[in-house]
Amino acid sequence: MNKIELLSPIGNYESLYAAINAGADSIYFGVEQFNMRALNNNFLIKDIEKISKICSKYKIKKYLALNTIIYDHDILIIKRILKICKNYNIDGIIAMDNFIINYSNKLNLPIHISTQLNITNIESLKFYAKFSDVIVLSRELNLNQIKSICDQIKKDNILGFSKKQIKIEIFCHGSLCMAISGKCYLSLHTYNSSANRGACKQNCRRKYLVKDYKSNINFEINNEYIMSSKDLCTINFLDKIIKTGVKVLKIEGRGKSPEYVYITTKCYREAIDSIYNNTYSLNKINKWIYKLKTVYNRGFWSGYYLGQKIGEWNNTDGSSSIKKKIYIGYIKKYFNKKKVMIILIQSYNLKIGDNIYIIGNKIGVKIFKIKYLRNNKKENVSKIKQGELCSIKIPYKVYKNNKIYKIIENVNNNL
Amino acid sequence: MLTIIYKRKKCIGCNSCVLVCPLFFSMSKIDGKSVLLKSIKKKENYILKGIDNVFFNNLIKAKKICPVKIINIVKY
Numbered sequence: 157m158n159k160i161e162l163l164s165p166i167g168n169y170e171s172l173y174a175a176i177n178a179g180a181d182s183i184y185f186g187v188e189q190f191n192m193r194a195l196n197n198n199f200l201i202k203d204i205e206k207i208s209k210i211c212s213k214y215k216i217k218k219y220l221a222l223n224t225i226i227y228d229h230d231i232l233i234i235k236r237i238l239k240i241c242k243n244y245n246i247d248g249i250i251a252m253d254n255f256i257i258n259y260s261n262k263l264n265l266p267i268h269i270s271t272q273l274n275i276t277n278i279e280s281l282k283f284y285a286k287f288s289d290v291i292v293l294s295r296e297l298n299l300n301q302i303k304s305i306c307d308q309i310k311k312d313n314i315l316g317f318s319k320k321q322i323k324i325e326i327f328c329h330g331s332l333c334m335a336i337s338g339k340c341y342l343s344l345h346t347y348n349s350s351a352n353r354g355a356c357k358q359n360c361r362r363k364y365l366v367k368d369y370k371s372n373i374n375f376e377i378n379n380e381y382i383m384s385s386k387d388l389c390t391i392n393f394l395d396k397i398i399k400t401g402v403k404v405l406k407i408e409g410r411g412k413s414p415e416y417v418y419i420t421t422k423c424y425r426e427a428i429d430s431i432y433n434n435t436y437s438l439n440k441i442n443k444w445i446y447k448l449k450t451v452y453n454r455g456f457w458s459g460y461y462l463g464q465k466i467g468e469w470n471n472t473d474g475s476s477s478i479k480k481k482i483y484i485g486y487i488k489k490y491f492n493k494k495k496v497m498i499i500l501i502q503s504y505n506l507k508i509g510d511n512i513y514i515i516g517n518k519i520g521v522k523i524f525k526i527k528y529l530r531n532n533k534k535e536n537v538s539k540i541k542q543g544e545l546c547s548i549k550i551p552y553k554v555y556k557n558n559k560i561y562k563i564i565e566n567v568n569n570n571l
Numbered sequence: 572m573l574t575i576i577y578k579r580k581k582c583i584g585c586n587s588c589v590l591v592c593p594l595f596f597s598m599s600k601i602d603g604k605s606v607l608l609k610s611i612k613k614k615e616n617y618i619l620k621g622i623d624n625v626f627f628n629n630l631i632k633a634k635k636i637c638p639v640k641i642i643n644i645v646k647y
Contacts, residue, residue, distance in 0.1 A: 189583040189603065195639070227586060229598035349638030353583050357638075 159432055161404040164421045170414035173520030178421035182217035184250060191221045193410045194354030201237060208244040217247040223270040225352045226253040238263055257287045271295055272338040278308045289316040292325045295337050298463040299400055306401030323403035329420050330408025332385045332459060334360040360384055384470040389456035392441045394427050415513050416451040418521035423447050450479035481513055481561035490554050497554055498547050506540045516558030573622040577607040578641040580615055585638055592633040
């Protein structure tokens with residue numbers, strides 16, 4: 157039996173290497189202004205070649221998300237991007253616009269139907285199957301509905317554009333939208349900043365007061381974050397998801413940090429592997445959930461998959477993660493033979509016992525525990541202050557200018 | 572007189588500035604982003620100087636409507 161594919165988000169090269177090191181089977185990314193994260197980290201057209209080569213080297217698949225609304229003035233540039241994707245063997249285009257779907261078909265580029273098209277039934281799926289190879293189902297379905305769709309694909313042998321059986325993909329982790337995915341005008345109405353052009357200003361994530369204008373009465377509500385949905389997390393029922401017959405699991409978060417990509421990908425990689433070798437257990441689940449809580453999250457719920465009622469709202473501004481990272485400094489030198497790195501501490505301090513992230517291009521994210529420290533006089537010390545240099549022995553290769561962050565408790569979120 | 576400073580790199584191609592200020596902005600079919608017509612490129616910015624004050628209100632509309640806030644109008 158083929159293992160389910162784990163698809164990770166990347167918004168920069170650090171995240172790309174983080175996803176590779178954590179064991180992703182494939183990655184997806186956006187370029188220029190044509191993706192749902194146009195305001196965040198973003199790649200340019202020239203990056204397509206580089207990303208494609210890196211992914212080919214590590215034998216993982218790469219998909220380009222081109223899932224915004226497209227206007228007349230975008231047509232030429234989109235055609236150019238698709239031709240470049242064809243030249244550099246991009247494995248699929250995540251799209252919702254019919255022009256992109258049609259043009260990719262002409263170029264023989266596989267299409268993934270974006271969740272922005274909200275496929276929620278088998279007949280709609282049959283229609284899009286003529287043009288695509290993977291269909292990302294609407295995030296608002298429950299597991300029974302997903303299973304029913306997967307069963308009918310097997311029963312009727314519904315084929316995709318490349319004449320292979322159509323694959324179903326669903327989101328397994330990350331932010332959810334308060335609206336049916338993508339069908340939201342809040343940001344456009346308030347800031348003229350369209351979510352469907354990748355420029356969502358996330359109005360739903362803020363505190364609101366509900367007021368009856370006529371009587372001037374403020375309503376008492378338990379939670380002022382009335383529209384901010386918690387984040388999706390499925391690691392505690394991943395076995396049920398795999399049983400539905402879904403073929404690809406996607407993690408949300410191209411706008412998020414490299415350590416988020418690393419930790420979520422690693423946890424889901426371990427979970428998937430453990431399900432296939434029958435070692436999936438409650439003990440492991442608790443460990444994974446703890447790890448997932450250490451990076452950006454708004455609290456977890458199971459989304460719509462288990463058929464729960466709506467009402468799982470977040471109650472804080474921004475992340476509820478139990479750990480956070482603070483910038484410490486960067487690697488000034490690395491001695492390959494001795495495997496020693498020299499760090500310049502630019503802020504705070506570094507102590508024995510500290511856990512650090514090393515983040516950078518080529519290495520992605522590494523988590524490392526400081527066991528001993530040496531100052532620039534080669535004396536063993538327990539603490540290095542701001543402005544000083546220190547040397548640390550490290551078991552794997554790092555690079556000059558990689559950044560060092562200390563992982564500390566996020567005190568406010570532990571109350 | 573007025574000067575427009577336009578940070579084009581961050582444009583998301585929403586077409587709003589072209590709708591309110593078609594005299595100064597137009598959509599590029601080459602990269603799908605807005606172009607400040609007749610401007611000169613200086614590092615990351617596109618600059619158009621010597622614009623008559625009568626266009627001030629119109630240009631402020633473009634500045635306000637831009638979702639990524641990359642249009643700036645300077646009066647001198």
